Amino acid sequence: MEEFHKVRRLPPYVFEQVNRLKASARASGADIIDLGMGNPDLPTPQSIVDKLCDVVRDPRTHRYSSSRGIPGLRRAQANYYARRFGVKLDPERQIVATLGSKEGFANMAQAITAPGDVVLCPNPTYPIHAFGFIMSGGVIRSMQVEPDEGFIPALERAIRHSIPKPLALILNYPSNPTAHVATLDFFKDVVAFARKHELILLSDLAYAEIYFDDNPPPSVLQVPGAMDVTVEFTSMSKTFSMPGWRMGFAVGNERLIAALTRVKSYLDYGAFTPIQVAATAALNSDGAEVEEVRSIYHRRRDVLVDAFARAGWQVPAPAATMFAWAPIPEPFRELGSLEFSKLLVEKADVAVSPGIGFGEHGDDFVRIALVENEHRIRQAARNIKRFLASADAKPDNVVALNARR
Numbered sequence: 001m002e003e004f005h006k007v008r009r010l011p012p013y014v015f016e017q018v019n020r021l022k023a024s025a026r027a028s029g030a031d032i033i034d035l036g037m038g039n040p041d042l043p044t045p046q047s048i049v050d051k052l053c054d055v056v057r058d059p060r061t062h063r064y065s066s067s068r069g070i071p072g073l074r075r076a077q078a079n080y081y082a083r084r085f086g087v088k089l090d091p092e093r094q095i096v097a098t099l100g101s102k103e104g105f106a107n108m109a110q111a112i113t114a115p116g117d118v119v120l121c122p123n124p125t126y127p128i129h130a131f132g133f134i135m136s137g138g139v140i141r142s143m144q145v146e147p148d149e150g151f152i153p154a155l156e157r158a159i160r161h162s163i164p165k166p167l168a169l170i171l172n173y174p175s176n177p178t179a180h181v182a183t184l185d186f187f188k189d190v191v192a193f194a195r196k197h198e199l200i201l202l203s204d205l206a207y208a209e210i211y212f213d214d215n216p217p218p219s220v221l222q223v224p225g226a227m228d229v230t231v232e233f234t235s236m237s238k239t240f241s242m243p244g245w246r247m248g249f250a251v252g253n254e255r256l257i258a259a260l261t262r263v264k265s266y267l268d269y270g271a272f273t274p275i276q277v278a279a280t281a282a283l284n285s286d287g288a289e290v291e292e293v294r295s296i297y298h299r300r301r302d303v304l305v306d307a308f309a310r311a312g313w314q315v316p317a318p319a320a321t322m323f324a325w326a327p328i329p330e331p332f333r334e335l336g337s338l339e340f341s342k343l344l345v346e347k348a349d350v351a352v353s354p355g356i357g358f359g360e361h362g363d364d365f366v367r368i369a370l371v372e373n374e375h376r377i378r379q380a381a382r383n384i385k386r387f388l389a390s391a392d393a394k395p396d397n398v399v400a401l402n403a404r405r
């Protein structure tokens with residue numbers, strides 16, 4: 001029987017192949033150090049958990065909640081944007097709470113896309129950026145560019161050669177998986193371009209608070225006039241270690257926020273009220289807990305870069321996000337990222353994410369997530385050192401011949 005139209009457009013998750021190997025290695029007793037999925041391992045701060053527990057005891061909170069977010073939560077998000085970015089938002093018309101930023105992004109795609117609309121999407125990138133639009137009937141034009149002087153010329157080419165004219169451009173800085181960070185000047189150029197060409201900007205700012213070099217990433221909405229064309233998504237998952245709570249936001253242009261709010265009003269009743277109240281308390285807190293989360297990732301990053309370099313693998317230090325985007329060591333590059341990732345599970349007991357899972361232009365890299373403690377990251381480096389040394393000695397023993405391209 002032929003696969004359903006939509007399902008045919010969703011390739012099997014590449015990461016699943018590494019996950020299956022990981023599960024079978026673990027079942028046979030291996031101690032796999034899992035630096036694969038970007039699933040924060042830190043517990044949610046106790047004060048946020050306590051707030052949830054308090055609120056859940058009140059049966060009035062057990063009813064359907066508000067799809068677009070309770071007013072206090074939207075006000076708290078407006079205050080966060082004012083404090084952090086100096087951006088003024090109207091909680092009534094420019095903010096909607098989402099069930100994690102991923103849900104918000106996917107439903108925004110659904111709200112604004114007509115069949116065949118062209119969307120400019122980074123490659124490599126977090127999969128929902130492309131597949132949110134593919135599921136909505138859109139067509140992706142990949143942008144293999146970094147946030148530098150090559151970006152605007154690439155946008156000009158994209159506009160010139162896309163029929164129909166592109167609907168939207170996706171921005172994701174700090175980037176998952178590349179960890180590239182954009183400057184405000186870069187955003188100014190992109191906003192000017194988008195306004196000129198009537199291009200919607202969808203900015204994924206999930207890593208707004210996970211940065212390391214005293215250089216907080218900017219919001220596109222800081223650019224004067226950006227509000228005319230932009231919606232930005234933020235997430236509580238990484239900032240407050242709340243990935244399982246499913247809480248995020250879309251903010252920005254009123255027409256776009258209204259479109260998302262309308263679609264969501266048909267689909268969901270919002271997050272559970274106690275979660276919304278606890279999220280409000282988190283956003284209104286003094287920031288000490290966020291500082292702690294940031295410093296833990298910072299230390300892990302330093303340990304990773306240092307220990308892997310000593311193991312013979314030079315990994316560039318990411319300036320933000322919870323990921324290192326690591327070029328596959330030269331002798332293994334021809335294998336491609338999926339086979340190399342499988343090798344690391346089998347021979348080094350270390351799981352990473354193959355770059356190909358983020359798009360074809362990611363295939364020379366793997367993504368290493370900072371989701372194990374410093375001790376385990378050092379252990380991963382020792383395992384990799386042994387693996388690289390044995391590969392030097394007997395490459396054909398280490399790399400299965402049938403896996404060679």
Ligand SMILES: Cc1ncc(COP(=O)(O)O)c(C=O)c1O
Binds near residue numbers: 176
């Ligand atoms: C760039 C990016 N956007 C969105 C998300 C999803 O976040 P949320 O948990 O808010 O849905 C992630 C999660 O890894 C991410 O890396």
